[in-house]
Amino acid sequence: MSCCAPGAEMALDLGSSASTLPSSQEIRLASRSLGDNLRQTDLSVPTVHCAACIQTIETALGKLGNVEGSRVNLSTKRVAIRWRGDEVPPFVAALGRLGYEAHLFEADADRRDRTLAELIRAVAVAGFAAGNIMLLSVSVWSGAEGATRDLFHWVSALIAIPALAFAGGIFFRSAWNALRHGRMNMDVPIAVGVSLAYAMSLYETINHGEHAYFDASVSLLFFLLVGRTLDHVMRERARTAVKGLSQLASRGAMVVRGDGARDYLPVGEIEPGMRLLIAAGERIPVDGKIIQGASDLDCSLASGESTPKNVGPGEAVQAGVLNITGPLTIEATAAARDSFLAEMVRLMEAAEGGRAHYRRIADRVSALYAPVVHLTAFLTFLGWVAATGDWHRAMTIAIAVLIITCPCALGLAVPIVQVVAARRLFENGIMVRDGSAMERLATIDTAVFDKTGTLTLGQPRLVNAPSVNPDMLALAADLATHSRHPFSKAIAGFATLGGRFKFEAVTEHPGFGIEATAAGSTWRLGRRGWAGWKARTGGEGKHGYGGTVLTKNGMIVASFIFDDVLRADATPAIDRLHDAGVSVEMLSGDTAAACADVAKVLGVEDFVPCLLPSGKVERIETLAKDGHRVLMVGDGLNDTPALSAAHVSIAPATAADIGRNAADFVFLRESLMAVPLALDVSRQAGRLIRQNIVIAIVYNAVAVPIAILGHVTPLIAAIAMSASSLLVIGNALRLRSSQPFSTAKDVRRNRVSNFNNLVRSS
Amino acid sequence: MTTLTYLIPVALFLGALGLGGFLWALKSGQYEDLDGAAERILIDLEDKSGD
Numbered sequence: 001m002s003c004c005a006p007g008a009e010m011a012l013d014l015g016s017s018a019s020t021l022p023s024s025q026e027i028r029l030a031s032r033s034l035g036d037n038l039r040q041t042d043l044s045v046p047t048v049h050c051a052a053c054i055q056t057i058e059t060a061l062g063k064l065g066n067v068e069g070s071r072v073n074l075s076t077k078r079v080a081i082r083w084r085g086d087e088v089p090p091f092v093a094a095l096g097r098l099g100y101e102a103h104l105f106e107a108d109a110d111r112r113d114r115t116l117a118e119l120i121r122a123v124a125v126a127g128f129a130a131g132n133i134m135l136l137s138v139s140v141w142s143g144a145e146g147a148t149r150d151l152f153h154w155v156s157a158l159i160a161i162p163a164l165a166f167a168g169g170i171f172f173r174s175a176w177n178a179l180r181h182g183r184m185n186m187d188v189p190i191a192v193g194v195s196l197a198y199a200m201s202l203y204e205t206i207n208h209g210e211h212a213y214f215d216a217s218v219s220l221l222f223f224l225l226v227g228r229t230l231d232h233v234m235r236e237r238a239r240t241a242v243k244g245l246s247q248l249a250s251r252g253a254m255v256v257r258g259d260g261a262r263d264y265l266p267v268g269e270i271e272p273g274m275r276l277l278i279a280a281g282e283r284i285p286v287d288g289k290i291i292q293g294a295s296d297l298d299c300s301l302a303s304g305e306s307t308p309k310n311v312g313p314g315e316a317v318q319a320g321v322l323n324i325t326g327p328l329t330i331e332a333t334a335a336a337r338d339s340f341l342a343e344m345v346r347l348m349e350a351a352e353g354g355r356a357h358y359r360r361i362a363d364r365v366s367a368l369y370a371p372v373v374h375l376t377a378f379l380t381f382l383g384w385v386a387a388t389g390d391w392h393r394a395m396t397i398a399i400a401v402l403i404i405t406c407p408c409a410l411g412l413a414v415p416i417v418q419v420v421a422a423r424r425l426f427e428n429g430i431m432v433r434d435g436s437a438m439e440r441l442a443t444i445d446t447a448v449f450d451k452t453g454t455l456t457l458g459q460p461r462l463v464n465a466p467s468v469n470p471d472m473l474a475l476a477a478d479l480a481t482h483s484r485h486p487f488s489k490a491i492a493g494f495a496t497l498g499g500r501f502k503f504e505a506v507t508e509h510p511g512f513g514i515e516a517t518a519a520g521s522t523w524r525l526g527r528r529g530w531a532g533w534k535a536r537t538g539g540e541g542k543h544g545y546g547g548t549v550l551t552k553n554g555m556i557v558a559s560f561i562f563d564d565v566l567r568a569d570a571t572p573a574i575d576r577l578h579d580a581g582v583s584v585e586m587l588s589g590d591t592a593a594a595c596a597d598v599a600k601v602l603g604v605e606d607f608v609p610c611l612l613p614s615g616k617v618e619r620i621e622t623l624a625k626d627g628h629r630v631l632m633v634g635d636g637l638n639d640t641p642a643l644s645a646a647h648v649s650i651a652p653a654t655a656a657d658i659g660r661n662a663a664d665f666v667f668l669r670e671s672l673m674a675v676p677l678a679l680d681v682s683r684q685a686g687r688l689i690r691q692n693i694v695i696a697i698v699y700n701a702v703a704v705p706i707a708i709l710g711h712v713t714p715l716i717a718a719i720a721m722s723a724s725s726l727l728v729i730g731n732a733l734r735l736r737s738s739q740p741f742s743t744a745k746d747v748r749r750n751r752v753s754n755f756n757n758l759v760r761s762s
Numbered sequence: 763m764t765t766l767t768y769l770i771p772v773a774l775f776l777g778a779l780g781l782g783g784f785l786w787a788l789k790s791g792q793y794e795d796l797d798g799a800a801e802r803i804l805i806d807l808e809d810k811s812g813d
Contacts, residue, residue, distance in 0.1 A: 051801035074798030120788060128781040132774060148766070155770055 022104045024088035025264030026251050030104050037084045038068060043102040044244030045095065046077050056098055064089040076240050103244060104251075116236060119229040122167040126222040129163035130215070132156075134718075137215040141715045153205040156214040160198060167221045168194055170228075186366040186411050189373055193406035194220060200399045211396070216403050216717045223725050224411045231415040231435065234422045238431035242666050245653050253278070253285040256329070267336045278328045280510075281484065286319050286339045288330035294511040295326035296485055300458040301656050302340065302637050304451060304589030306564045307460075308486055310511045310527075320637045320656065325485050326510025340637070341658070347613060347641035348662060358647075360436050362414040365693055369410065377401045380708050393710075401707040403717055405700055409724035413692030416732040421685035424735065429669040430678050437664035440648040441679055442686035443629050447577050448620060448642070450634030451588035451598055451607075454652060455570050455672070458635075460562035462490045472558040475501050476550045479525050482506045483514050487548055487562055488525070513548075524551045532556040564594070566601065567652075569671040574602050576676035580683075582631075585623075587616045589638050616642035633675055635659060650675055681735075688735055692728045699724040 022030075031041040048057065054072045061070040061081055066089045068082040079102075083089050095102045136152040144152060168191070175191035178184060194217045201212035252266045254277040262277070267285045270276070275291065278284055284297075296308040302320040311317065317330060319339040336342060377398045384394035418435035425432055432438060452458045465473060477495035480488035482503075503516035503523070513526010524531035531551040550558040577584055586607035588595050595609040608619060616634075620642055623630050632639070632646030635655035643649040643662045651663035660666055667674035703720050706712055787793065 051804035054798065054801060055805045072798060073795040074801055075795045117788065120793075121785060124781055124784050124788075128777055132777055135773075151766065151770075155774075159774070 022092060023264075024090070025254070027088050027092070027104060029251050029264070029266055031088075034082065039083055041081045041083070041088075041091070041104075043079050043081065043092070043095070043104060044077060045072070045079050045100050045102050046244060047100055048072055048074060048077050048079075053100075057095065057100065060094055060098055061089075061091055064091060064094060067091070077244060116229075116232055119170070119225065119232055122170055123222070123225045123229050126163050126167035126218060126225050129159045129167075130219040130222040132159050133215045133218050137212075137714065137718070140212075149210075150205065150208055153201070153212045153214070156212065157198075157202055157205055160214045160218050163218045163221060164194065164198060167225055170225070171221070183363075184367045184370050185363050189366065189370040189402075190220070190224065190406060190411060192374070193217075193402045196399050197403050197406075200396065204396075211714050213399075213403055213714050213717065216406075216714060216721065219718070220406055220721065223721075227412045227415045227419075230419045234419050234426070235432070235434055238422065238426065238433065238666075241426075241668070242431050242653075242660060245660065245668075253282075270332055270336060272332050272334055274332045276330050276332060278323045278330060280323055280325055280327055282323055284317050284319055284321050284323060284330065286332045286336050287334040288317055288332045290315050290317060290328055291331050292329040293327055295328050296324045296511055298322040298324050298486065300452045300636065304453070304636050304638055306452045306456065306458060306590055306594060312511065325483065325508060344613060344637050344640045345658060347617065348644045348658070350641075358436060358440055360414075361439055361689060361693075362410075365410065373402065373405045376405070376704065376708070383708075384710070397707070397710045397712075400710075400712040400717065401704065404703045404707045404712055404720060406721075409696040409699060409721075409728050410693065412725055413696050413728045413732075414689050416729050417685050417688045417692060417735065420732050420735045421681050425665075425678060425681055428674065428677055429667055430674050431666045431668070432678075433664045437648055438682040438685055439689075440629075440664070441631065441682040444631040444647060444679070445582060446585065446623055446628040447582050447631045447633065447675070448585045448587055448623070448646065449604075450616075450632075450636060450639045450642075451586055451590055451595055452564065453635040453654065454633055454639075455567060455586065455598055455602060456564040457567050457670075458654075459565055460486050460490050461565040462494070462560055463563045464559075464561040465494060468558050468560065472550055475523070476525055476558060476560070479503060479506070479514055479516055479523060479550075482516075483508050487560070488514070490562060491525070491560060521552050522554070524554075525549075528556075528559070564598070566598070567670060567672045569673045571602055573672040573674075573676050574604060576673075577679070578603075580676065580679060582679070587611050587619055587642070589613075589636070613638040613641050617645045620645045631675075631679075650678065684735055688732060692731055695727055695731065696724065699727075 027041055028039075031039040034040050045057070048054065054074060057072055057079060058070050061067055061079070066083050066085040066087060068084060070079055070081040070091075072079045079095075081089075081091055083091075092102050092104075133156045136156050140149055140152050171187045171191050171194070174185065175187040178188060197213040197217040201214050201217070204210070204212050252264050253270060255263045255265050255270065256275045256277055257263065270286050276285065276288065280295065290311055290313050292313060294310070294312045297311055297317065298308050299305045299318070299321045301322065302318050308324060311328075316333070317328075319334075319336070319341045380401050381394050381398035384397055385391060388394070415435065418438055421438055422432045422435075449455050468476075473491075473494050476491050477493070478501045480491040481495055482488075501518055503518050506514060506516040508514050509526070509530070512530040513524055515522065515524045515526075517523070526548065528549050531549050532554060548560045548562065549556045550560070574584055584604050584606075586595065586599055586602075586604050588607065588609050589611055590609060592609040595607050599605075599607045608615075611619070616639065620630050620632060624645075624647070629647045632642050632649045633651070634640075634643055634649070635652050637656045637659065639651075640656065640659045640662050643651065643659055648665075649663045650665040650667065651659050653660070653666055653668045655663070655666070665674075665678055667678070699720070703712075706716075792799075
């Protein structure tokens with residue numbers, strides 16, 4: 001077993017998910033070939049924690065046959081396993097026995113992060129150049145003259161070349177891209193400023209001039225690259241964490257051929273007419289029709305219905321629903337590309353809402369900023385030419401203006417705040433896709449929630465436990481541990497430790513319930529009509545969930561009522577959104593009665609039940625047309641188009657895969673407080689960004705007149721630029737210390753420490 | 763002045779050495795798992811010492 005408290009530190013404390021282990025065929029499909037019959041599989045193991053975990057996992061996997069080697073990466077919580085042969089070694093099961101839950105990773109997810117490597121190399125080169133040039137510059141400022149000064153300038157010019165070519169390339173390319181498409185971004189003034197500063201300094205050096213700005217141009221690149229790298233690291237971390245979650249869609253399915261042969265095919269190769277075997281616990285890969293078998297289907301992720309559905313032969317099934325209790329044989333009626341899932345993707349692409357037109361704050365500012373700066377420099381040049389007639393002097397001063405206004409502080413003002421904000425959200429288990437998501441979230445005035453799986457957990461809970469005879473409840477709970485039907489799981493939560501009752505011949509009848517014998521009596525737990533076959537009050541109960549009973553020899557001895565559980569902190573989260581001036585609405589595919597109950601408990605005034613996926617999109621588009629900025633929070637496949645139609649979107653970690661990929665934020669913890677927290681941090685970040693931009697503008701308002709009057713020397717430029725950068729960084733760091741959610745945080749801290757104590761005492 | 767002719771190249775060479783070392787470490791994957799590297803020193807290797 002693991003030595004440590006899983007999840008106590010990292011954010012991935014999800015609890016066990018409902019999905020089953022990936023089958024060996026699925027693992028094979030997701031692995032990639034390293035050549036020479038060697039294959040590599042990447043698994044995400046969210047609970048690895050310490051050296052002991054690493055050793056346990058690597059030793060255990062090494063002992064499996066055919067495993068060539070394995071390596072745990074603690075930073076990304078992944079394990080890479082190299083194996084050979086046709087048979088897939090049972091590593092997921094082996095990890096499961098050790099107490100580590102493992103998820104299969106995307107096959108292409110292992111591609112090395114090239115952008116990050118390039119950025120870090122660029123930072124290293126720029127840092128080396130900036131440091132050395134600064135040393136030489138300090139000697140020049142301290143009074144080096146004549147030939148010595150020329151030598152220093154020449155050496156600086158040489159060092160600056162690789163820095164400009166390599167580190168500056170990132171900015172030049174981005175600026176060129178923007179200009180070519182007729183846009184303006186922050187990189188345009190940076191590229192212009194840096195290259196002009198270098199050109200002028202080179203000219204000065206050749207003519208034995210006094211002032212060279214090599215240090216300014218290179219340290220500018222260095223500062224900006226640091227900001228950009230931090231930004232990238234933060235985003236990458238969030239992306240990896242989201243990718244490491246268990247995949248909810250199936251990668252393939254077992255196909256039964258006409259001659260009885262079985263093949264595991266990737267989802268993309270399944271054609272209509274093929275017969276597929278769906279084991280209990282698997283998701284249906286494509287739309288189809290049931291040929292054989294009976295089972296219960298969990299549609300909560302696909303349609304938003306919270307009650308599991310009984311199905312039998314002849315019924316149609318949708319791609320994406322979870323088969324819970326019995327094995328099914330289905331005939332595919334559509335290929336994957338025509339299935340429900342693909343339909344959702346199409347709707348999603350069609351519904352690309354306001355975000356496509358959203359322009360980042362930094363881009364909007366620089367669109368104003370760059371022309372003003374370049375115009376100022378140009379006018380300065382003209383003014384000095386007119387006043388003195390000295391072309392060289394006019395040029396020098398104009399370039400000094402460009403350098404001093406080069407948006408060093410402005411370029412850092414936005415990313416630094418967003419990095420700090422993203423870090424804070426990360427610590428609270430919220431992943432942010434990018435900075436623009438935070439900017440968009442800060443502007444919302446309407447929040448739209450999905451019901452099943454978002455406001456509720458999409459799992460039933462036993463509500464009448466106190467009124468059930470305790471002995472019968474304990475018996476039912478022991479019986480229920482044999483099934484994975486959601487109702488059984490809810491009852492099994494009341495099982496006593498170890499189990500008091502001995503059952504024989506436990507059988508599960510898919511679609512009906514469980515049957516077992518104990519001490520000569522037959523016990524059944526399941527649907528009223530089936531379990532209580534002798535009862536006079538046969539038939540289904542009048543409640544939606546009221547049909548489940550425990551019977552002894554056909555006589556009802558206990559009945560159970562279920563209800564969907566609200567997500568933790570749903571009520572305070574909604575209250576907090578109301579306090580923040582956001583109006584809340586609920587859209588659901590579930591029945592009106594189920595929605596009304598939840599809406600009443602949560603105090604949500606507006607809700608629309610029985611919506612199709614396109615209905616949700618329409619509702620959001622209507623809101624957007626009325627001038628609202630809409631936040632969509634949802635988890636199901638049916639929410640995915642709405643997630644991408646909304647101005648900004650949030651999904652829980654339990655959401656369907658494409659939903660998770662479409663959402664701007666993903667929260668990993670169960671508590672819905674993540675939504676107001678994200679909103680709060682985003683609004684704070686927005687405020688700090690505006691402050692930082694004001695600081696940068698004030699700095700320019702002071703520095704530019706000095707530069708225009710020709711008083712700026714390289715020394716003054718270096719000091720002014722560094723000072724303004726430090727100021728905006730310092731301002732951004734204030735976001736770390738402010739704690740608007742102290743109460744929620746304390747609760748969590750207590751919970752974690754209780755948990756730690758528990759672990760220590762056991 | 764004459765001292766500078768060799769002191770500056772020496773300084774730059776040493777700096778470049780550091781830069782080269784960093785780039786090599788980056789390329790050989792030593793920054794891929796910083797948390798893991800910190801923990802791995804606690805693992806006792808029993809039989810396979812050359813690993």
